[in-house]
Amino acid sequence: MRLYTIFLILTALFFLTSCQDKNPNDTQENSNTSLENKYKDLEEYQWLSDENNFQDEDYQKKFNQHFEQNLKENNWEAAAAYLIAYGDVLDYKFEHDSLYLKKTEVFLNENKNNISDEARGRLYYYVGNHYFRTLDLEKSNDWLKKCIEIVPQNNSHKNTQGFAHFAIAQNYMRMGKLELAEQYVVKALNIFEEVEDLTNQGTAYLLMFSIYTENNAYEESEKFLKKAIDIFEKTKNDYLKFMAQSSYIHFHIDQGDTLTTLNQIDKLAEFSKKISLNEYQNGLLNQYKAFKYTAQKKEDSALYYLKTAKEIAKRTADPDLDMRNFFQEILFSKAFDKPLENIKQAEDFFEELAVDKQENRQFMAQIADVLFKFYLKKGEHEKANYYAVFLIDDAYKQAEARAKGSLFELERKFETERKEKTILLQEKKLADQNKMILYLVILTLFIILISVIVFVWNKNRSITKEKKITENYASQLLQKTENERKRIASDLHDSVSNELINLRHAIEKNDFRNKIDFILDEVRNISRNISPTLFDKIGLKSSVEQLIERTQNQHNFFITSEINYDGSLDIDKELQLYRIIQEAITNILKHADAMAGKISIEENKKTINVEIRDNGKGFDVQKMLEKGNSFGLLNISERVKYLNGTINFHSDHSGTIIKITLPK
Incomplete structure (x- = not known):
């Protein structure tokens, strides 16, 4: 369930970072001020920047006309201005326009050196957002990182880079790289504090809450959520307050507290009556209600809100809402033992997630469970067995995570008897785990101790052996030195001394040349043995x-x-x-x-x-x-x-x- 709830939060957070510029209740410096002042006198720029005109039938025509005209006249900065106006509206509406994306990429590739750094950074940011909306997170990060590499020109430019850091953090969180996500959201928070953008400090805290929740650090994550809610209440930002309150829903789901979750959904529904919801929020609210009635086993109500949520997703063509509806369908299917409407979609998505099985196990387990039951009932045992193999393997590796993610786990918490049994089983499992950890620690310490003893014993043995060899060498060196002296003395006595006596006799006979030569050879040999000549x-x-x-x-x-x-x-x-x-x-x-x-x-x-x-x-x-x-x-x-x-x-x-x- 964890990754599903993260899906529910992330896109909303990404959307709200982009739309804060337009929030009339935001008391901070308008993040578009610098560029808006620069471009305000351009023909129809302000009209194109107003999101209320987006549905006008002439909007696209006017945008293309001004953009192409300035492009033709080599007015690069003005052309960039119209791309920024359109990109800002698309960001506010959280809509994807493939033609806009292509035009902006081509423009940047050809003219990035002909426009100001701030305009270039803003366009990099919008392209990164578009790739986020297509779920191409790697490309999204590539463009967003180009945005933050530019030296900022003013507070408006810094704020854009704060948004880019925030967006990169969301991308990394969606990839499961939580440490990198935390690093980038901290950078975003520092920028928002520097430019005194209070509202987006709140959005940064909200993302930090999601990161810590994903790490099961519930106590710390709740602190960040409370900080975010305090800020949104101060700024009177109903939209962000809605998102923060919806985050509390996921917070309680993650902890398996179904009753509190349903109460929080009711509170959010009451709060929603007092504010004006956009399509995105309305889609979320209907999904929450579908979740509530699914958990309460009210099939008709659950089906009604699920269909409503699906109609909104279809109407807005929002891929993220559609994805969340898909998982809500899975919960509905499991709770009421109903087949999925689109089995092929489930199979295709299962295979897509299998590319990175470890990262997506929780998603795959939910889909595999439904597909296994479907094909088992249909009598297609080979296909059923394919998904059963995954489920059996997942039972060993992801039992606790899957338990959190299944509606059956939530359902058992409504029943007192099963709840007590679950708690006892969990306590026993935890005790077994702790016991196993203790055994492993003891075994590890024992192995380390034995290794140290063996190492010390070998070291001492080596030192003793070396000492013995050294002592033997010293003893033999002394003995050899003494023997060498005796040998030299013997050589001098037996050879040189005798030959000198013979020389004396030879002198008496006047035959001493050969004797002298022989003596010289003997002396040379003795000398050569002692030290090599020259x-x-x-x-x-x-x-x-x-x-x-x-x-x-x-x-x-x-x-x-x-x-x-x-x-x-x-x-x-x-x-x-x-x-x-x-x-x-x-x-x-x-x-x-x-x-x-x-x-x-x-x-x-x-x-x-x-x-x-x-x-x-x-x-x-x-x-x-x-x-x-x-x-x-x-x-x-x-x-x-x-x-x-x-x-x-x-x-x-x-x-x-x-x-x-x-x-x-």
């Missing part, structure tokens, strides 16, 4: 190539290199990378039982990628790191970490690949 001068690439050459010569091991490196690292980082490669080659020679290996260095724009591979027997990387005795792997990892790089070990029975990525 590294800071020849750089990483040449040093690695020399290392590979020595490895092949000394160990009878086939190893190649592929180096594409331009020297972008500083010398300290190059030395660390050299040590990594040196350590990796040492590990291959000691542990891999490999026949061959390859060193690759590739430099790109952001990183340097190093790959060291062999065809050895492989090893379990994780196991070796956790054992704590793999100094070579730890040494490589720590040096990569020092260089802010990343390292990845991959090893199996076919060999080992070490991939290192360093940032430049």
Whole structure:
């Protein structure tokens, strides 16, 4: 029922924003004043601006004559003036004229730069209103947004933009985009307050009421409705007071309070006797009466007012009134178990709404219910089943909304026994829902708690593992340092020292040249192992190539290199990378039982990628790191970490690949 009642309100609100300019009781500045003063001396402009002349048989002829004449003479502003006069009357009458729409669009597309900003903005607004009346809301918003993009020239221009913001808000509300609707109606309200347009502040509050009602925020929405009614009473605006009072009808319908709804309809009917209703209001009032008698199960009275409402809609050719009558027919059909007069219309509308099923479920449920019963009685079970499938699905997804929208729900509230049963069922359902929410909250908290515990446990495990690896590395580093010192001492003692003794004997025999050369080679080897020769001068690439050459010569091991490196690292980082490669080659020679290996260095724009591979027997990387005795792997990892790089070990029975990525 909710979206149906919104349909009842929105068009009326849109209409009333456009007609406030002409309201004689409005104490605010007339929103047409600026342009009217500008155009008042144009021939028959004021006559065309008077809505009372609209039914004159010469109205169209005079409008076309003045518009075409000024267009022909390139009097663009005057031509725009006659479009504004006609558009203002159409807005006041809330009528659609497709020829006017086409003429105005063509005129704007060809001459928008030849007319004043205020005239252009007013025409944008009227075109947007016309598309609203054809229910093309997207196009309506496109034109209305063009209106509000112009920098306003005066209060009259600002007021027009207030109307445009208001109209956009209504369009978004009709699309179900309530947050956007609220944003635009607030902007409209700010403009109306700035220009001190009290009446249209009331219309903005009335739209805000509709938005909050749609959000089920009844307490807040009623505050906005009361503000609107207070303003309309101050301005003595009977038309808007009628619309505000009719909004109270929908307010009570939304809350399922049928008795108060019917009392409000009676009050509105009494109030209507004291004022002059236009066709639009008369159509609404007859629909309300049809609703009242339908709810009271008075078929003849309900049918009478429904037919009257339909005659008014047909007479005015108002698509919105016609649409509301269609839904009133559905309520009547369900209440009195009567078939719809136009089944094809119902089927076509159902399929049209199905384009956005989620947005239009409440409409579709009402139509589907009637069509299901119709085809079930007719014995066309395949068609009946088509609508039954939708109804079954909707029962799970939209049960509460559909209950609000059906007359049967309202009817049950007349009966005390069923009313109590409904309340008990609703309370039980609410309790079940609350219980389910509680279970979900507890489950969610439990999952979060478990996730936190697992995360902390993994984090602590990772920290402990990292700490252990670091401790192992430090311990092995100290041990390796001590071993290296012993090795150097041993090399000096066993090699250099012995050779010096041999040199002494050679001197005695005058045969010492070869001995000196041998000693020099030994010292060079020891020195080279400690620090690569001239590294800071020849750089990483040449040093690695020399290392590979020595490895092949000394160990009878086939190893190649592929180096594409331009020297972008500083010398300290190059030395660390050299040590990594040196350590990796040492590990291959000691542990891999490999026949061959390859060193690759590739430099790109952001990183340097190093790959060291062999065809050895492989090893379990994780196991070796956790054992704590793999100094070579730890040494490589720590040096990569020092260089802010990343390292990845991959090893199996076919060999080992070490991939290192360093940032430049």
